[in-house]
């Protein structure tokens with residue numbers, strides 16, 4: 001007999017017993033006292049009976065009340081359990097194509113409602129643990145949240161399951177409001193939050209809430225957070241989706257690396273069968289080029305290793321077996337930094353799964369969302385848990401309107417943090433530029449444009465290099481950009497013939513040749529690097545003194561990224577662009593970028609016109625998409 005049945009029967013038995021008692025009582029009342037019984041005895045009997053009836057009734061009511069309460073508690077417990085299971089385990093189930101479609105569809109109203117409902121009913125993480133110094137967190141690491149920290153800003157658990165909860169520190173609380181306002185104004189920080197949360201920028205590293213990671217002093221070589229770090233960290237550490245737009249070389253890598261590692265360090269690793277050969281990453285960072293992926297991997301890896309987390313880099317043009325072995329060695333790797341093509345291959349093979357991903361980053365986000373990569377990104381983010389159950393961050397120096405809608409389809413109420421004067425130069429108070437100057441080059445880069453005859457470009461390049469490397473500057477690093485691979489080969493040979501120490505990096509080279517060229521340039525054994533746009537974005541090469549554009553890039557965004565290889569981390573830099581009549585479609589947008597950065601606009605350039613044309617090249621994006629040369633039958637694109 002089941003417990004339920006047993007319970008039902010005993011309830012039934014009780015009821016019939018109660019009914020029998022009631023019948024007996026009723027009979028007595030109906031019959032009334034007999035003639036022979038004295039009146040007082042009769043009254044006494046009735047009184048007793050009434051008292052008993054009352055007691056029975058009270059008892060019954062009390063029992064019913066208790067049953068109701070128990071039932072309610074059981075229901076609540078069940079709901080909470082379901083919710084916890086969903087947050088902890090359901091990620092596994094939510095992979096594949098339909099998620100992928102959902103990720104790019106506008107967020108349905110019910111989704112939002114559901115999210116709100118969940119965050120209300122979600123049990124709060126054990127806040128006492130977090131605020132008690134030296135208590136132990138879920139991961140078993142000592143939890144070092146300081147006792148003087150204010151209550152968590154985000155209150156409930158982060159939606160991606162991390163127990164890390166951002167708390168504005170007492171030290172930051174104590175900063176006078178005028179100082180905060182002054183900082184925001186001086187650094188030209190604009191925060192647009194659809195949820196209207198006001199969080200102060202973290203102006204000092206000491207204003208960050210303490211953690212195991214920070215106790216290892218990862219920022220010892222820096223004096224203060226850069227503006228994008230200061231303004232975005234409070235939101236990203238709170239578990240919010242963030243779009244960060246800041247000039248080249250302004251520390252965007254650390255802006256996403258810190259919340260990524262904090263988030264993973266504070267959440268338990270989902271368990272998988274030892275027999276399972278699949279690598280289940282918990283964070284994924286997607287980069288447009290192999291070299292950038294490697295660089296980002298190095299930065300993330302050094303931060304992650306401080307708290308015992310591992311990171312693996314997956315990119316094309318290198319041995320898959322070696323990368324598979326790395327994945328196995330790192331027990332799946334907590335963080336995967338990858339180029340889209342290789343990641344897609346590993347996903348298709350089943351040796352990588354993104355179903356545990358709680359933190360996803362698109363570095364150089366506008367590039368990743370452009371036509372060349374759009375489908376790959378849909379597939380990759382579609383293989384992660386839905387946007388409501390992961391945290392998604394996007395960072396870039398350029399944010400063209402064409403990708404904004406798509407970006408928001410992958411995110412939930414993203415906070416947009418913009419650094420720079422684009423709001424002054426024709427934008428509204430939300431940081432949304434209204435057309436003219438939304439694109440901003442690093443203001444510490446001196447930009448020079450020379451309008452030249454196309455036939456004299458290479459000769460002029462040789463002169464410029466000679467001038468730039470005169471005397472004590474003979475070892476200065478100079479980056480020379482070409483548009484086409486064949487052009488890069490020709491320019492490299494031209495310079496070699498003139499005795500210039502030069503290397504090159506472009507898509508027609510094998511990956512080991514590309515890596516060698518970059519290493520030689522970084523080490524200073526070659527002082528000139530001829531590159532296509534494969535080197536335009538993200539590469540952080542120390543001490544590049546000058547960037548020369550031999551041929552203008554396909555888009556004005558690429559121009560901003562190319563020249564951004566100099567003037568990094570607060571340093572000054574110089575860029576010279578050889579502009580010919582073939583590039584005249586770009587004159588308007590180039591003039592705007594020059595003016596916004598208070599740079600001289602030559603009359604010869606003005607002659608080509610100031611009208612900003614729509615993006616002139618439809619295949620923008622396909623040009624410097626890395627192609628795995630080891631694959632057979634692949635159509636090789638030119639960059």
Ligand SMILES: Nc1ncnc2c1ncn2[C@@H]1O[C@H](COP(=O)(O)OP(=O)(O)OP(=O)(O)O)[C@@H](O)[C@H]1O
Pocket residue numbers: 222223224225226229246247248249250251252253254396397537538539540564568569
């Ligand atoms: N708080 C900081 N203070 C000083 N330097 C920093 C700080 N944070 C990062 N850096 C350094 O600044 C340099 C540029 O950083 P990073 O490569 O992240 O720039 P970025 O904004 O991503 O540039 P890009 O737009 O070109 O990709 C790096 O060498 C990095 O170590």
